[in-house]
Amino acid sequence: MAKAKILVVDDEDLIRWSFEKELSKLKYEVLTAESGEEAINKFKENPPDLVLLDVKLPGMDGLETLKEIHKLKGDTLAIMMTAAATVENAVKAMKMRSVVDYLCKPVDFEELKVVVENALEIYELRKEVKSLRDEKRKPYSFENIIANSEKMKQVFDTVSRVIQSKAGIILVQGESGTGKDLIAKTIHYRSERCDNPFMEINCAALPETLLESELFGYEKGAFTDAKFLKKGLFELADEGTVFLDEIGDMKPSLQAKLLKVIENRYFKRVGGANDIEVDIKIIAATNKDLKKLVESGEFRADLYYRLNVISIYIPPLRERREDIYPLIKHFLGEFNKNFKKNVKDISPDAKEILLNYNWPGNVRELKNVIERAIILSFEDIFDQSHLPMELLQDYKKEEEKIIDITLPPDGIDIDKIEEELVRQALSLAQGNQTVASRLLNLTRDSFRRRLKKYDLL
Ligand SMILES: Nc1ncnc2c1ncn2[C@@H]1O[C@H](COP(=O)(O)OP(=O)(O)OP(=O)(O)O)[C@@H](O)[C@H]1O
Ligand SMILES: [Mg+2]
Structure with missing residues (x-):
């Protein structure tokens, strides 16, 4: 860690002088201020990692100063210093998350050393936790969700509203x-x-x-194997979110218990007698048509209506093709970074195949296809040879497509054109003759006849 910076705020010259001397010996960079006002100015110029603050200061007192400092930088930690008579104030100040300790005057320098070390350790740990949390959150920032199509823009809009609201139950539906x-x-x-x-x-x-x-946890002895009390997800997620994936597969008896939790916001552990209150947001997801499951009696209607208050439906990729190319570009960026590659774009033929494919596995399938192509490609664009076979097989040029060829005035050798097309079909199909013959709308036999003719077998 770089040299930690400490700001000492006290109106007594002797304290500032001695603290500066002692803390500098411990290799800290020390700044001093004799009033709250001066402390704030110093803070603006050169923000420290830790502030040692006298509770009693002329003018703005220690706590007021700290509040002002927090307006500048909310995560600044402080150690309060106090004379014995005002210890109570320092203890009160410790209710603030940023006040990590206090020192009683006259200050013992050994104690000062320990208290400062501890505070800086807390500062480092909090910084680390924050950066880990930010890292965890990063994939879920709005820039990382591609929503180019009108349909996805609407989904996006609903998601933003749900985030701002206090909605406690959300249903997310869509294909796998x-x-x-x-x-x-x-x-x-x-x-x-x-x-x-x-x-x-x-x-x-x-x-x-x-x-x-x-989900519910159990009490010790609730059943033969229940050797210890176990908290369930609902309890562990208190003040957070429970994500019930594939809710359509939950059995009806459990559906009834879930409905009770949603309605009452409390529940009992298995084998338990006490109600446990929780504050949770529930997000349920399914790739099944819940309404149909209700009609066939597999899903409880009351739970369905309870879940369906705020529902988000994500359309399949084939119904929002405008998202395909932006998603490709997005995944190119992601995998280039992961694999330290520099594949900038895709060839026009590969693009045509990808834009016209049906994507039964939706965005996940597209993501996997791009990952594979990036691994296989050593050029700065990837082409159809880097795409999996099923995409090529699926790809059929539209039959009515007008062929954009003009016969040159000098005429051409039609066999040469045919040979070239046979070669291209073979390469596009990565040598698979069945696939290649389909690309030319030929039977396998007539395709093979041409292979023989052009000595390509
Ligand atoms: N709009 C999008 N923008 C960027 N990435 C996306 C988008 N939609 C999906 N993905 C990515 O596609 C992959 C599949 O998405 P996800 O796992 O959320 O699908 P799912 O609907 O939960 O599938 P399943 O029903 O199989 O559980 C994930 O890696 C996800 O990050
Ligand atoms: Mg999923």
């Missing part, structure tokens, strides 16, 4: 890979709950009883 997870985490990490827990569970992955104890 459309971005439900991304939206759920964005709602949490962009909301005021962002520093509190985000607990997620996949309702399809666990048998019913296990899912119940994961």
